[in-house]
Amino acid sequence: MARVEANRRDFLRWLATAGAGLAAAGIAPALFAQEAAAAGTDVVVVLGATVVDGTDAPARPNSAVVLIGDRIAWVGPAVELPHCAGARIVDGRGRYLIPGLWDMHAHGIDYEKLWPPMFLANGVTGIREMQGYDENRATRDKIDRGELLGPRVVMGSAIIDGPVSLLGPPITQVANAEEGRAAVRTAVAQRSDFVKVYFYLPKDAYYAIADECRRFGLPFSGHWPYRLRQLDAAKAGQRTFEHLFGLHIATSSRRDEFLALLDAKPFDPNAKRDFFNLARELDRQAAQAYDPATAESHFAALKALDNWVSPTFAVNRVISRPAGTFAHDPRLKYVSQDIIDYWADRLTMFTPVTAEQIAQQDAYFEAQLRLVGEAHRAGLGVLGGTDCLNPYVFPGFSLHDELDYLVQAGLSPRQALQSVTRDAARFLGRASTTGTITPGKVADLVLLDANPLTDIRAVRRIDTVVTAGRVLDRTRLTRMLADVETAAKQPPAGANSRSVRLPVRGCC
Secondary structure (H helix, E strand, C coil): CHHHHHHHHHHHHHHHHHCHHHHHCCCCHHHHHHHHHHHCCCEEEEEEEEECCCCCCCCEEEEEEEEECCEEEEEEEHHHCCCCCCCEEEECCCCEEEECEEEEEECCCCCCCCHHHHHHHCCEEEEEECCCCHHHHHHHHHHHHCCCCCCEEEEEEEEEECCCCCCCCCCEECCCHHHHHHHHHHHHHCCCCEEEECCCCCHHHHHHHHHHHHHHCCCEEECCCCCCCHHHHHHHCEEEEECCCCHHHHCECCHHHHHHHHHHCCCCCCCCHHHHHHHHHHHHHHHCCECHHHHHHHHHHHHHCCCEEECCHHHHHHHCCCCCCCCCCHHHHHCCHHHHHHHHHHHCCCCCCCHHHHHHHHHHHHHHHHHHHHHHHCCCEECCCCCECECCCCCCHHHHHHHHHHHHHCCCHHHHHHHCCHHHHHHHCCCCCCCCCCCCCECCEEEECCCCCCCHHHHHCEEEEEECCEEECHHHHHHHHHHHHHHHCCCCCCCCCHHHHCCCCCCC
16 A cells, blocks of 8 residues: 555656646646645556547557546656556547536426436536526535536526516516616525526616626627517627527528518517517528528627627527427437427427428428538538427437537538537636646546547447546446436325425426
8 A cells, every 4th residue: 555655656756747738728737736645545547548638639558647636737658658557547548628617508307307417427527507496506505616527517596587487487587677687686695607688678777787797797698588689688698598599590691571570579578479489480581591691691790799600509409399309319218208208298399290380390400510611611610409398309318419400501520529618618618627648637527439630420439438537437438327217207296396396397
């Protein structure tokens, strides 16, 4: 044992002299190594893998990545690494190491026995939770304290919408500027990482929300606010328009015609969905009248405002197909029956029925793919997200589908991967701590059995996941999914269960 400890100390001393990457990250290598030695912190070495680090750099074969606790301490050629008898060795030979993935549009982390393990088992080590409420804030805090194994959570505020809304509790409805400002102050008090805005906000309330967010230094994102032009909302500070809502209209030769129709239609409290249904149909028609010159101007303006594209193809594909298309998805074994029943009921509100409608929606989805490809080529940042908890959109699993769709849209496999690693971190303001395999950053990693740069579907072939330095090998990941399947078969826990008292199944 003494020999092992001596070897470990020698290894950490070597790391202190080799840690140029740590120094570049603003971490003193010698102090870092001393603290690790004093604390008896675990040392993990991923040895022999090809590192796909999330940057534009070429893949690096036969590399070693050293993890000290929850940090990446060193990355370099395996042949340069001295032996450390006290380290845990993860065999990376013949495999590919990528940064942990982010689902940038997620819901439902508070289904604690189902959602967190499904995310991690699929390599998703971070999520942007798009609607905050007491239950999922409590789950976030459990993960932060280390009481629950789950992905990192960037938490949104309660959804803020107008006095007429498609949604019910626990959203926040505001009718004027004063109420909008109060909603932002509540979001700050609840430790929200960003504010989420929704469709039916009145213009004065929206601008007050934007102003209050600026005052507190809080970003805001969400759905296209129908009473504003997209560029006006982006100029006010909105970072994304989720699900591509309104982007087809804004890039159409019929833009002014369609916007005039929407401006003339009220939000009817007695027929709340009428406006949404009209907007969605106009968006579909606009997709058939795409105008390259209009699009070029619009994309350039959005890029200048650092606005990002968040397409959520996973959910868009579901609602573009007949309702029964996904009823036998094998991944349903990981979802509880109450959610499945809700999905089957809600989906009929959106999906096509007749042959003509099916053809129209298929064409609409293909147009969405083309639109994102055009936006990406114009230089807009793209975020990979799923909208899981909406019908047949599964935590973790559906992010793999999303990456497939991004490649179909025209991104290269590397660019698609970056949309849920490096670029996600940049958007979140976390580029200094996550998103790439770089010394000093958090130890969130995924070890794959195949090369994602030649086939993005390789992200499904997961051998090992590292989350905050904790190693989950294939055996552990398989057991986690088996436990999820068992938990999904259990009935709700009673009157106090989340599924009974909280009527939330996603927001979109």
